[in-house]
Amino acid sequence: SQQGEEDPQALSIQEGENATMNCSYKTSINNLQWYRQNSGRGLVHLILIRSNEREKHSGRLRVTLDTSKKSSSLLITASRAADTASYFCATSNAGNNRKLIWGLGTSLAVNP
């Protein structure tokens, strides 16, 4: 079952620009995670934000979480061609901390 819905489905930007992706979900969560997938490869965990956190940074990544709106955003600053990938949000719901519910992903293309 899918819970997270990423928006937009696809995004194309120039190198150096910022990229923002959004994720909405339906039920109460313990945490929300973002993953990156290069074409046809395994997903790589980027960042986890807990339900009692509002913002988190990791290098060029900034994640926000608004539990009242049941939404999160991932901002990649100063994008590079190597950031070209699909980005997925996954929620870990209250009551079942181990199962992750996945969105369908945002496909990001960073043009040199």
Place this chain on the structure above:
Amino acid sequence: EAQVTQNPRYLITVTGKKLTVTCSQNMNHEYMSWYRQDPGLGLRQIYYSMNVEVTDKGDVPEGYKVSRKEKRNFPLILESPSPNQTSLYFCASSFYRTTSNEQYFGPGTRLTVT
């Protein structure tokens, strides 16, 4: 190096011929999971295991079997593969804790059933 390994990486087989995709992790993770990824459908969980000898169905378990006899290994078995099981398969593992459960993924197995 901490990693999840899967074998084989690519497999072409025929309908009905039993196959096993192996998965192994070296991080002492309790939780392991199998997903399939199909265009437009995202990641769908097939089976998961919360520890040795404990397995449970995910969202799309039909046509698949798993076992967890050792903590590090979680093979996926297709007893009688069919063309609708053509997909990209991922194994993943994580710690079984409430504070953080980020998953580590294998490189994927691309399966084609003709």
